[in-house]
Amino acid sequence: MRLLHTDTAKTEASEAVLPLPDICLTALRLRQKEQQAARERADDLWTESDMVFTTRYGTPVEPRNFTREFDRRCERAGVRCIRVHDTRHTCASLLAALDVHPRIAMQILRHSEIAVTMEVYTHVPSADTRRALRKLGKALGGGSKQKKERKEKKGKRKQQKRAEEQAARDGQQES
Incomplete structure (x- = not known):
């Protein structure tokens, strides 16, 4: 006792x-x-x-x-x-x-x-550790949101470039 x-x-x-x-x-x-x-x-x-x-x-x-x-x-x-x-x-x-x-x-x-x-x-x-590491990754530019935004910008630039090329071709055909 x-x-x-x-x-x-x-x-x-x-x-x-x-x-x-x-x-x-x-x-x-x-x-x-x-x-x-x-x-x-x-x-x-x-x-x-x-x-x-x-x-x-x-x-x-x-x-x-x-x-x-x-x-x-x-x-x-x-x-x-x-x-x-x-x-x-x-x-x-x-x-x-x-x-x-x-x-x-x-x-x-x-x-x-x-x-x-x-x-x-x-x-x-460990869930908190994973969450902290995701936050760190995002802060360092590797976050999925930033990735998505970069991908969208890249896609828009490609679209714009294609449109410009098409407009240039159309302009050449009219001449």
Whole structure:
């Protein structure tokens, strides 16, 4: 059995206030209501703490039980089950996919070094890599749109040249 303990953060920066997206605030408010209802049901059996996730008696959730519940919720939501810690990797990768500046992602994840954020936590899907390479190709003039435009211009020049040659021949025949 793993022992539960609370630690202080590694750095003071880790303790800084971080604004949360509305979806997170909504979830935390819902959790607060659920916890208040559990507190009322438990009455004198409730153990007061500052923890967000507790048992029905206010005590810390044992890590194995937290993981089990996390897995159940992943299955219920129809998403692939991953380790709880991997949600940090998912967050980093989503921030990268949303073109969030790496320094901002580093702050959100509370990393002290950008290399940790970019090299350890951020995973770029191959579809994104292909999309980036297509963009690069287009920027370098090899994009299909530019190719099509060049082909059309070439075709128009050929048509114009043929028309001019035909007009010259027609002019020679009239003389």
